[in-house]
Amino acid sequence: MRADVSVASVSRVLTGAGPVTEATRRRVLEAVDALQYVPHSGARSLSTSKTNTIGVILPDLYGEYFSELIRGMDVAARAQGYHLIVSSSHDDADEASAAIRSMRGRVDGLIVLSPHLGAANLASGLAGRTPILVMNGGADEERASIVVDNHGGAVAAVEHLVAVGRRRIVHISGPTGNLDAEARMAGYVEAMAAAGLPTTVIEGAFTKASGHDAGLRLAGLAVQPDAVFAGNDNMAVGAMLAFQEAGLRVPEDVALVGFDDIPLASLVRPGLTTLKINIAETGRKALERVVRMAGSEVDTACEVVRPELVVRASSNLERPYGGAADLNRTDVQTPSLEGEKL
Amino acid sequence: MRADVSVASVSRVLTGAGPVTEATRRRVLEAVDALQYVPHSGARSLSTSKTNTIGVILPDLYGEYFSELIRGMDVAARAQGYHLIVSSSHDDADEASAAIRSMRGRVDGLIVLSPHLGAANLASGLAGRTPILVMNGGADEERASIVVDNHGGAVAAVEHLVAVGRRRIVHISGPTGNLDAEARMAGYVEAMAAAGLPTTVIEGAFTKASGHDAGLRLAGLAVQPDAVFAGNDNMAVGAMLAFQEAGLRVPEDVALVGFDDIPLASLVRPGLTTLKINIAETGRKALERVVRMAGSEVDTACEVVRPELVVRASSNLERPYGGAADLNRTDVQTPSLEGEKL
DNA sequence: CTGTTAGCGCGTTCAA
DNA sequence: TTGAACGCGCTAACAG
Numbered sequence: 001m002r003a004d005v006s007v008a009s010v011s012r013v014l015t016g017a018g019p020v021t022e023a024t025r026r027r028v029l030e031a032v033d034a035l036q037y038v039p040h041s042g043a044r045s046l047s048t049s050k051t052n053t054i055g056v057i058l059p060d061l062y063g064e065y066f067s068e069l070i071r072g073m074d075v076a077a078r079a080q081g082y083h084l085i086v087s088s089s090h091d092d093a094d095e096a097s098a099a100i101r102s103m104r105g106r107v108d109g110l111i112v113l114s115p116h117l118g119a120a121n122l123a124s125g126l127a128g129r130t131p132i133l134v135m136n137g138g139a140d141e142e143r144a145s146i147v148v149d150n151h152g153g154a155v156a157a158v159e160h161l162v163a164v165g166r167r168r169i170v171h172i173s174g175p176t177g178n179l180d181a182e183a184r185m186a187g188y189v190e191a192m193a194a195a196g197l198p199t200t201v202i203e204g205a206f207t208k209a210s211g212h213d214a215g216l217r218l219a220g221l222a223v224q225p226d227a228v229f230a231g232n233d234n235m236a237v238g239a240m241l242a243f244q245e246a247g248l249r250v251p252e253d254v255a256l257v258g259f260d261d262i263p264l265a266s267l268v269r270p271g272l273t274t275l276k277i278n279i280a281e282t283g284r285k286a287l288e289r290v291v292r293m294a295g296s297e298v299d300t301a302c303e304v305v306r307p308e309l310v311v312r313a314s315s316n317l318e319r320p321y322g323g324a325a326d327l328n329r330t331d332v333q334t335p336s337l338e339g340e341k342l
Numbered sequence: 343m344r345a346d347v348s349v350a351s352v353s354r355v356l357t358g359a360g361p362v363t364e365a366t367r368r369r370v371l372e373a374v375d376a377l378q379y380v381p382h383s384g385a386r387s388l389s390t391s392k393t394n395t396i397g398v399i400l401p402d403l404y405g406e407y408f409s410e411l412i413r414g415m416d417v418a419a420r421a422q423g424y425h426l427i428v429s430s431s432h433d434d435a436d437e438a439s440a441a442i443r444s445m446r447g448r449v450d451g452l453i454v455l456s457p458h459l460g461a462a463n464l465a466s467g468l469a470g471r472t473p474i475l476v477m478n479g480g481a482d483e484e485r486a487s488i489v490v491d492n493h494g495g496a497v498a499a500v501e502h503l504v505a506v507g508r509r510r511i512v513h514i515s516g517p518t519g520n521l522d523a524e525a526r527m528a529g530y531v532e533a534m535a536a537a538g539l540p541t542t543v544i545e546g547a548f549t550k551a552s553g554h555d556a557g558l559r560l561a562g563l564a565v566q567p568d569a570v571f572a573g574n575d576n577m578a579v580g581a582m583l584a585f586q587e588a589g590l591r592v593p594e595d596v597a598l599v600g601f602d603d604i605p606l607a608s609l610v611r612p613g614l615t616t617l618k619i620n621i622a623e624t625g626r627k628a629l630e631r632v633v634r635m636a637g638s639e640v641d642t643a644c645e646v647v648r649p650e651l652v653v654r655a656s657s658n659l660e661r662p663y664g665g666a667a668d669l670n671r672t673d674v675q676t677p678s679l680e681g682e683k684l
Numbered sequence: 685c686t687g688t689t690a691g692c693g694c695g696t697t698c699a700a
Numbered sequence: 701t702t703g704a705a706c707g708c709g710c711t712a713a714c715a716g
Contacts, residue, residue, distance in 0.1 A: 347702085347703085348702070348703045348704075348706095350703060350704080351701090351702065351703080351705090354701095354702090360701090360702095361702090361703065362701075362702090363702085366701085366702080385708090387708090388707095388708050388709070389708055390708085391705080391708070410713090447709080447710095546715055653711070
């Protein structure tokens with residue numbers, strides 16, 4: 001060794017654990033500096049069985065919902081001294097399951113958002129005791145999870161549209177098989193029934209393009225709807241554009257409500273009424289919980305995120321430009337999240 | 343061992359290397375299945391000194407530019423059997439440098455986008471021979487890099503605005519210290535000089551909010567500009583909203599050009615004229631190059647991405663709704679990228 | 685307080 | 701073809 005010390009002393013100095021004399025400590029740091037030595041975190045992980053890394057399994061990275069979520073997780077991860085490893089674009093359960101398996105020995109915990117992964121896949125996916133937090137829409141009694149109150153949000157959306165005088169309210173749903181989508185649709189159906197109104201559902205795919213398609217079809221109908229509740233903001237924005245291209249006015253002819261409150265929702269004209277989920281904040285919570293679980297804290301709670309109705313101009317005749325003030329609003333309270341950088 | 347074989351045989355079966363009898367091979371696979379055995383990738387990495395992981399160092403995850411970029415990288419990574427580990431929110435060189443250091447032994451290569459990191463920091467950051475590809479705006483003679491032709495793009499923007507009859511063209515710049523921002527501003531200044539026009543620059547921060555602020559200031563001027571070239575789309579959109587709130591019409595009163603062609607650019611009304619960078623595609627290329635470098639292929643090339651002027655309604659009186667067709671367009675050619683999922 | 689030693693879980697020599 | 705031993709770089713337990 002450059003500093004005439006053993007590897008153990010070096011380890012002690014670098015990890016900060018164990019007793020070291022100030023003199024040797026200085027010698028070690030000096031040598032580290034001279035040799036440009038950087039510890040090999042892979043080897044450290046093998047020795048400590050701690051990787052300080054959390055894996056995130058996503059269906060896809062497209063759309064602002066997921067990028068916001070990852071941003072929230074990443075900021076929290078940095079604060080906790082953790083790294084984030086992302087894995088997306090899993091089109092089926094097998095792929096997602098393989099992705100989970102390949103994470104073994106690489107992560108201390110997992111956050112799973114892939115709706116393809118049922119409880120069975122999760123159990124078979126990882127042999128050891130890798131903590132898993134699921135956020136794929138299905139409430140899980142046994143496992144740590146975060147779910148959005150999709151049903152309640154959808155009911156609030158319909159009730160709002162009814163309150164502003166709409167009656168022919170159509171729902172553009174998310175894809176079948178997606179639990180979030182199905183819960184939102186169920187809430188719509190129930191609330192419409194409660195209001196004594198007939199239901200109409202067009203299936204979308206949570207994408208802007210599918211919302212656009214649905215909007216064009218609705219605009220071409222003999223009896224057009226006077227309101228649309230879309231399963232998410234992405235589709236709502238697509239539908240809004242379709243309506244505008246077809247010469248329909250929003251909200252005068254068709255009121256529009258989305259779901260999620262992605263950043264884009266407050267930027268489109270008219271501003272989009274939606275059910276706000278504090279996305280980045282939810283990501284932060286998820287990461288902090290899984291980190292605690294990695295510290296062998298038991299956690300089988302199912303946290304429910306309740307979306308909040310944010311009324312903007314798309315469903316409100318009295319607020320033509322509502323939402324502009326949102327530009328300077330910071331949703332997440334963490335100081336480091338303030339402002340919006342490139 | 344469950345299958346009465348040595349660890350070596352198991353290794354041979356699982357890695358596919360080395361000679362194995364069909365009989366033992368079957369026994370091993372059977373035991374693997376029964377035991378729910380999953381190889382420990384961390385240990386494997388230590389042994390092979392291959393992590394199959396690429397690290398991405400970002401200044402921040404905010405905004406569509408970076409999420410698109412990561413998406414392109416992630417898709418390519420999966421295709422190559424690689425994982426992606428992201429690390430963002432490094433506000434200064436020290437933090438970013440620390441982030442790089444903590445990646446040692448964790449990744450096979452690095453893609454660095456932090457503009458804070460000069461060549462010096464990069465060199466001192468990683469001791470060993472971890473391949474690094476830089477994309478932080480500065481052309482690097484020695485190192486593998488991908489740079490955008492910011493100067494050329496800015497010149498094209500100004501020439502376009504001049505061609506459609508604008509004269510009082512103001513630039514909203516990105517933050518000082520950001521190399522991309524500075525090159526775009528330089529291109530603006532040069533092109534304006536070539537056209538014999540006076541320059542005005544307002545400094546922004548690449549954020550929507552800063553573009554909004556700049557827009558409000560410009561709208562309040564005694565002599566308002568008849569065109570604005572913003573350093574990126576984010577700021578252009580912010581300025582567009584500010585103009586609309588101030589009662590200015592785009593493009594009739596003020597034409598607007600952005601930079602990047604983020605997905606939002608074709609969605610705002612009017613559609614935003616911009617300099618298109620195929621963001622996801624650029625991310626894909628970056629990942630593939632760094633993976634090749636990890637396979638000890640030497641690469642010190644500096645690839646230049648030339649942005650393409652996309653004219654939409656924000657600078658064109660004859661195309662009030664230009665950009666709607668973009669909804670169904672797929673920028674990246676990879677099949678798995680088609681459509682736009684939640 | 686410090687140095688020596690034994691694993692962490694794998695891939696990879698070598699000898700059998 | 702297979703199995704036993706070694707080493708990847710580090711930390712944790714022990715002994716000095």
